[in-house]
Amino acid sequence: MNIQLNEEQRQVRDLCRQFADSELKPNARKWDVDHQYPADAVKKLAEMGLMGVAIPPELGGAGMDNVSYAVAMEEISRGCAGTGVIMSVNNSLYCDPVNKFGTEEQKRDFLMPFARGERLGAFALTEPMSGSDAAEMRTLAVKKGNEYVVNGTKNFITNGPQADVVIVFAMTDRSKGHKGISTFLVPTSVKGFSRGKADDKVGIRASSSCTLFFEDVVLPERFRLGGEGEGFKVAMQTLDGGRIGIAAQALGIAQAAYEEAVAYAKERKAFGNPITQFQAIQFMLADMATEIDAARLLVWRAAWMKDKGVRHSAESAMAKLYASEMSERVTSRAIQVHGGYGYVKEYDVERHWRDSRITEIYEGTSEIQRLVIAANVLKG
């Protein structure tokens, strides 16, 4: 048993931490307030190999393991959670499934430039009336000869406004329910594709999401990712990995808030003492540090299992569930430690609190994670 990072993983952490401190933290507040996509930072992430962390080098990636990916996600999200999710979507929800389910040709055209970070990917499963229940999706892909014609609407699509290619899930056979779903690689340059305006979100405002419309979009058969009817499997396996990314994001947000709370508590005086002298504050910090540590171990374990190639659905769900709910608690306590200063934009903790909230919702709500975990418990 060895629950520690190895040398390479520590290097990744230190490198990402430095980058987050110098390039992300100083700008994160502005990006948040202005709802501004951090194009330059994303370019630098690409140069560091962080847009395709666990993709093999011959396919344009950095060829690192998933523990390194989780560590990188935590550190980048500690600097800017919005930047973190841009990275997470490109890595976990785009590159990972193309690498896993793509043909050689698809990997060449649809993976290499994305893993290098020259182009950006997105993942479109959610629809206006179908979130947690993917089998209810309305988007249709009708086969005509060697082509599919796609019609439908996807919403809340992170990276949607910037994406060059979107992985789109659509029904190819509605009568089969979730077994009638197929996956498509849709270049955003195709005729019939359009975007709505960017969503005005509570948090992670450096990343943007929007609604995507597909009107008689014609796709050649070679743009289908995986077999017909395999879409649900593609989505679920992809989300098993994605949840590790979001758990790591939640962890990074909490870590940032915790560090700021400790620093503030050491400075701030009340009743003649630094507030760190009061047990109410000490114990809050102790609980924050303990819960962050628990989440980090769950995240590392899930990533380690993915690296081992063993099934990790329940472990990813636990990491995602615990880390996201922990993050909301910890960021809220960080505001409490800051008092009134926690409620204004002069400090970053209010942003961390807003940023944390989405981690309990996207890539499977807490409720969906509990369903996954409970099913695993009850089959045991």
Place this chain on the structure above:
Amino acid sequence: MDFEGTETQQAVASAARKFATERAAPAAAEADRKSRFPEEMIRELGALGLLAVNVPSVHGGSEVGAVAYALAVMEIARVDCSLAVTMAVTNMVGETIAHFGTESQKARCLPRLASAEWLAGSYGLSEPQAGSDPNSMTTRADRRGDGWVLNGTKQWITSGDRAGVIIVWARSDVGAGKKGITAFLVEGGTPGLHVGRHEEKMGIRSSSTVSLTFEDCEIPADAVLGEEGHGMRVALTALDGGRIGIASQATGTIRAALDASARYARDRKAFGKPIAEFQAVAFALADMATAHDSARLMTLRAAMLKEARQPFGREAAMAKLFASEAAQVAVSKAVQIHGGYGYIDEFPVERLFRDARVQTIYEGTSEVQRLVIARDILLRDG
């Protein structure tokens, strides 16, 4: 990184599991009901090498390390928290003697603890008026001839009436505060050592808890464990490791609560279907499973650091705090899932509910763990 145990660690865990399910589990409920100290189980633990798991083999220990120890305690606690704490305290005492003892102290005590020739070791730090703040202890050690004489009372002493050896902390230099405290090895049956009241506890009832009174209890010069005046160091070192033991116990408790609840929820029907199919119940199981895994990982991480001889005090405190607090939630949920059956002794969860409660109290309350963690935070973080 490797979350899987080594072959040795897995072998220890599976031996402990086999003993737990085949031998300890059938006896646990009855032992609890009658508050009966399970002598025969302890002898079997000794035969399996589980009473000195992390003690060098030259002294009769198993020498398989802190991770294997944590795994073993988890398995025993899954079926009997009382037995787990008796086992954990003996292990802690053995490890402490192995760490601080002289060769002759080790040669005398460790083989006897390991083999269950002595049924238990005890840890005598708490007093009626000194718990979380051991520095306020009043038990005295005064020099007499070459040796010492002890006077005072120790409280909440696990296995105190059964112990072959008790580590007793006393003030050897009354004016010297913290630096005037020394640890002594006192053998059971020493004249002047009186076993007081058996506490009637709400839980862990088949473990024995007594007060010990020392009345002009004479002990030789070589009874000093570690150095004179260094007693607090001995106590705190022991507790760092001891917390891994209680964290393991709490982790095993959560697992027991989860297993019992999952079994019951699959069998019990309401409104025409198994209650496991209701989200209110299924989600409680999911939360218990998540808490279990988190507690287990924190505990094993602390044990791993200890085994690697890296600092682990903060991590052990976090594991103990997290696991014991999570256990409270889990056992209460388990009772709730069982409904009325959770409140009677036909099912194991009412015992779990009572057993778990002490875990946030002994070997450092949750409040003391938070103090330990906060101190480290203010020293190191931010």
